[in-house]
Amino acid sequence: MLISSLSARTIHATHERKYVTFMACHIRRSIEIEGIVQGVGFRPFVYQLAQKHRLSGWVLNDARGVKIEVEGDAAAVDAFVQALQTEHPPLAVITSLQTREQPAAGGSGFEIRQSVHGADARAQIAPDTHVCDDCLRELFDPADRRYRYPFINCTNCGPRYTIIEGIPYDRPKTTMADFPMCDACRAEYENPGSRRFHAQPNACPDCGPQLRLTDADRLDIAGDPLKEAVRLLSQGAVVAIKGLGGYHLAVDATNDAAVAKLRRRKARDEKPFALMAFDLERVRRFARFDAIEERLLTGPEHPIVLLRQRPGHSLSPLVAPDNRYFGVMLPYTPLHHLLLESFDALVMTSANFSDEPILYRDDEAAERLRGVADAWLTHNRRIHVRADDSIARVMAGQALLIRRARGYVPRGILLPRPQTPVLAVGAELKNTLCLTRDDRAYLSQHIGDLKNAGVLDSLDEIRRHLERVLEVQPRLVAHDLHPDYLSTRFAEEFAELPKLAVQHHHAHLASCLAEHGHPGPAIGVIFDGIGLGEDGTIWGGEFLVGDLASFRRAGHLRSVPMPGGDAATREPWRMAASYLQHAYGDDWPRLPLVERRSEDDIRLLRQMMAKGLNAPLTSSCGRLFDAVAALAGLREEVSYEGQAALGLEMAISGPKTDRLYGWDLAEQNGTLIIETAPLIRDLVDDVLAGVDAGRIACRFHLSLARIVVAVCRELRTREGLNVVVLSGGVFQNRFLTETISSWLQAESFEVLRHSLVPPNDGGLALGQAVVAGARYEEAGA
Known part of the structure; x- marks a missing residue:
């Protein structure tokens, strides 16, 4: 016991x-x-x-x-x-x-458990994403119930941002609410073990969106829509195709007559068209790419990537005239994969006009593309918010976004510190807007050039959509310093909110600092086309010293007149004349460019510059590029923005050890002035001596790079700063950017360049937002 x-x-x-x-x-x-x-x-x-x-x-x-x-x-x-x-x-x-x-x-x-929606909204919406490998296997599997279904998707791929109407991200708050799921799709949607569990765009041929092929009168074209679209494309037709974020205009890229017809109908004389090819193997037939470019092409975002053309390719020379590169993307929707099976490549250009936003509403696309498209391959899944294709290139071993849109938006950009909610409305060209929430900035997709009320309407649509999905209301509106920009007028409509004007080039500097999480101060080398300066002149060849809150103009290219104002941006010969007048006075050398003008034209131009009549002063590096392109005989007039500068970059030939053109450095009231007259005189001597344009282009680029390094070296001595920011549209130029970066790094500078935010005006809204946030905090508001 x-x-x-x-x-x-x-x-x-x-x-x-x-x-x-x-x-x-x-x-x-x-x-x-x-x-x-x-x-x-x-x-x-x-x-x-x-x-x-x-x-x-x-x-x-x-x-x-x-x-x-x-x-x-x-x-x-x-x-x-x-x-x-x-x-x-x-x-x-x-x-x-x-x-x-x-x-x-x-x-x-x-x-x-069922989603809940509270007051403190911080959820981030996923971007639209290319169709995944698992879905592609099903797409081409005859035994699968979604065999050749153009809208196949799962939780790992498919439309997101462009179909979202509100948050939390559930099917009733997307445009897929129009399509009740069948029993089979519902079973997948409710099965936690399925790849389609709570995949909001989940659908199949029995219950999901359907294709339709129509003519100009919106009448159905007989037969299978996909097969008939392929047949029409093969015969040289222009087909409008509805994608994820809008319509494209497509033609067979090997068909000269078809490409020429598209150029004529779209009134796009020379600007390169984007291409889409079925896979990497077909891309290799007409373009070259390295490992980094391959990762860009095949990554989740699937942007357009600028690739070097392969000699002897079979594509039409009209796809990218006078260019060494093609803009290439791989199919990112199942519909694209099905279309591209039969072609080496299709031109796949955004359906828009004159840098307007991409068309995305069915009625508008049918009406505005009448006379442009021969047929419309469309579908009945609504696009809630438009999103154009992103464009990227590899520069100095890393990706650089030139246009930030589909695949990247609306990812947030981490800011150096939290700030008050700011709405920044960008500038006039390549417009985007930016909305901040706590320590994140949300840069919108590319909108377009603000030239008319229609683009302004798109700006407001995207603003309202971002505010809704982010559930944030701005307390401050930031805009460009230029009072006549449509974006500035748009900002003025927010009568109840305080407004802050941000100088254009300071915004460029701040944009790059913010992308790197760097508070500054730094030396900012800001080269672009046009931006209103604090002194009322047009800036664009700037050396700034500043941080997120403030800056000062430490140096700049010597200002010269822009005869004809905006006309000088369309006619580079005018800028060539201005630089000749600056370098030689009235005694111009007898260049072919001069000989082609009448004495009356020259006299009128000189009077405009002398009296300052419609000839504003500019320090713009972009306008210097225009002048050099015209003097070198490459381009006296342009059909799209930046064409002359691009032509100068494409023409480069010769060794990187070639001789440099001269220049002088002066000082005026503590500001460094880069005198370009010696450069112009040396360059003209080359032209008169018969040096080819490629060699002149190379020498000019090398000379400009050496100027940048010399000025940064002087500013480091004066300011004690070792960080250099490169920003502005000129830094889309690969040769110049890589040369300046490597030479600065060789002199122990820390160089900050853009990557996920465009260096052009597409990134300007981010800079405006962080400058406004920093000044708001400084003011103790």
Whole structure:
């Protein structure tokens, strides 16, 4: 009996110790995640991960992102949290993960709960993403129920931003609400083990969007829409194709007559067209690409990438006249894959006119493309917000976005510090807007050039959409210093909000600093075409010293008149005349460019410059490029913005050790002035001596690079600054940017260049937003 009693007590104590040990190892933890974690398969990933680690609890979407509670063995919970950060779905981006211990609640099983929508909205919407490999295998599998279905998608791919009407990101708040799911799609949607669990655009041929091919009168063209569209393209037709974020105009890129017809109908004489090819193997037939360019082409964003043309290619020379590069993208929707099977490449240019926004509404596309397109390949899935294709090139070993749109928007850009909500409305050309929320800036997709009320309407549409999906209301509006820009007038419509004018080139400097999370100060080398300066002249060849809040003009190219004002941007010969007048006075050398003008034209031009009549002063580096292109015999008139400068870059030939043109450095009231008259005289001597344009282009680029290094070296001595920012549209020029960067780095400068934000005016709104935020904070508002 004694033995039995002792055994019982021993057994009870053992059980008690085991229970205490169990309770010590059994925990419950809440997890809050922010970032791009909605609409990317994050909840099913969490569900499957919890099952793997035998944890109970739940997961849901809320206005901030994803909220999770898990309970189980402490080691398993730790492993679960670690896996959240290292094994998440490919489209997910985690910007914040916070955990808190909670009292154990017991229970078994793990569930996905219904989304909740709170007042504090921080959820980030995923960009539109190219069709994934799993969906492509199904697309071309005859045994699959979605075989050759042009709208196949899953949680890892497909439309996101362009179909979202509100948050949280659930099907009822997307344009897919128009398509009730069939039983088979509903079963996938509700199955946590499916790749299509809560894939909001989920659909199939029985319940989803359908293709339609119509003529100019919106009447159906008989036959299978896809097959008939391919047939028409093969016969040289222009077909308008509805994609993710708008319409494209497509023709067979090997067909000279078709490309010429598209140029004529779109009134686009020379600007290069974008291309789309079925796969990398077909791209290799007409273009060359390295490993970095290949990663860009095949990455989740699928931008247009500028690639070197392959000699002897079979594409029409009219695709990219006088250019060494093609703009190439791979198919990013299942429809594109099905279309491209039969072609080496299709021209796939945005359906718009004169840098207007891409057309995306069916009625508008049908009306405005009448007389341009021969047929319309469309579908009945609504596009809620337009988004053009992004454009990128590789520069100095890293990607550079030239146009930021589909695939990248609306990803947030991390700011150096949190700031008040600011709406920045950009400038006149390559317009974008920017909205800030806490420590993130959200740069909109490319909108276009603000030349008419229609583009302004698009600006307002995108502004309202961003405010809605981000659930943020600005407290301050930032705009360009120029009072006549349509964007400035747009800013003035916000009568209830304070406004802040930001100087154009300071915004460029701040944009690059913000992208790098650098508060400044720094030396800013800001080269572009046009921007109103604080002195009322047109700036564009600037050396600034400044930070996010303030700047001063430390140096600039010598200002010269722009005879004819805006006409000088369309007719580079005018800028050549201005630089000749500056370098030689009235005694101009007898250049072919001069000989082609009448004495009356020359006399009138000189009078305009002498009296300042419609001849504003400019320090613009872009206008210097125009002048050099005209003097070298490359381009006296242009059909699109930046054409002369591009032609000068494309013409470059000769060694990088070639001789340099002269220049002088002067000082005026503490500001460094780069005197370009010696450069022009040396360059003209080359022209008169018969030096070819390629050699002249090379010498000019090298000379400008050496000027930049010399001025930065002088400013480092004066200011004690070692960080140099390169920004402005001129730094889309690969040869110049790479040369300046390498020479500055060789002299131990830290060089900051753009990558995810365009150096041109497409990135200007970001700079305006952070300058406004910094000044607002300084003012203690």
